[in-house]
Amino acid sequence: MDSFEFNKIAGAVLGTALLVFGLNELSKIIYHAPEPEKQGFAVEVAEAAATGEAAADAAPAAPAESLGTMLASADATKGQAVFKACAACHDGSKGGPNKVGPNLWGIVGRNHGVHEGFAYSDAMAALKDKPWDYEALNTFIANPKGAIKGTKMGYGGLKKDADRANLLAYLQTLSDSPVPFPAP
Ligand code: HEC
Structure with a gap:
């Protein structure tokens, strides 16, 4: 100080x-x-x-590029390294456990706040009818508490656009039927 x-x-x-x-x-x-x-x-x-x-x-x-454009050149392998910042609280494996945060297998396309066995905040649970698309994930990961007021995800946010794009490309791989990226 x-x-x-x-x-x-x-x-x-x-x-x-x-x-x-x-x-x-x-x-x-x-x-x-x-x-x-x-x-x-x-x-x-x-x-x-x-x-x-x-x-x-x-x-x-002003964002220089659309999310679709960013994702088109994103690198899931680099995103896996970025995911280390999340792995303290999130397991990403199929059938894996909930930790401090819910398991993230199949997160793209899954509704907000619905993973079995996890006690979500009221703010997250209230969005249970809304699927996580890439836009929503991008906004949330950039600034969790700004995007969903009252979330209990204790993470400050991933500020660099390229890191988030790579991370989203990695999250895409955590699925049996990966959700395609939005058009550039
Ligand atoms: C300090 C622990 C912590 C870290 C680090 C963390 N999270 Fe979370 N995350 C949580 C908690 C707790 C929740 C549940 C939030 C709620 O209920 O409001 C959550 C919720 C989420 C959700 C919503 C899941 C659902 O089922 O709706 C996503 C997506 C997510 N986190 C992604 C990430 C990503 C990506 C990172 C890394 C950039 C990350 N989190 C880092 C604790 C964490």
Whole structure:
């Protein structure tokens, strides 16, 4: 906690120093350019750079590719490695046990909260008429508590799109009749 606080403060100080330094350099360019045309030019570049940055910041909010496109190039073998993050709580084998979380064999296409012998949260049990498709799994795994308010799955979420796509490709294999991916 202490070193985290320290890092935050150090980061803020460094960030401020860089900003001051950057503004200083920028003002040198703007105010010490010998010809008036160059002054205008320098300002234009600075504005273009600022706009570019804002655009780059906004970009991750919109998914670059559809889930179908992501899944078309997903790798179930890599997904098996990602599944290690789930295996502490979930068994994925056919007829395997429930652990902290329910067994996940055949999860794609199975309804929410219906695996035998598992005591689901009320929030999950309430969705028992809704099948788990790839979209629903993707949203849930990215942010469990955000997707299903009141779930008791104690997992923060898998943030990287590629990891989730690979994981979904692995979940597809946990079935006697794997559910096809949605079209790209
Ligand atoms: C700390 C333990 C834990 C971890 C780690 C965990 N889960 Fe869960 N999971 C649970 C619990 C508990 C539930 C039951 C949630 C409820 O009833 O609200 C659950 C429910 C689920 C469900 C719904 C199952 C059903 O039958 O409806 C899916 C799908 C799921 N988890 C996938 C995953 C995946 C994929 C990962 C890894 C990225 C993962 N979980 C990581 C504990 C965990």
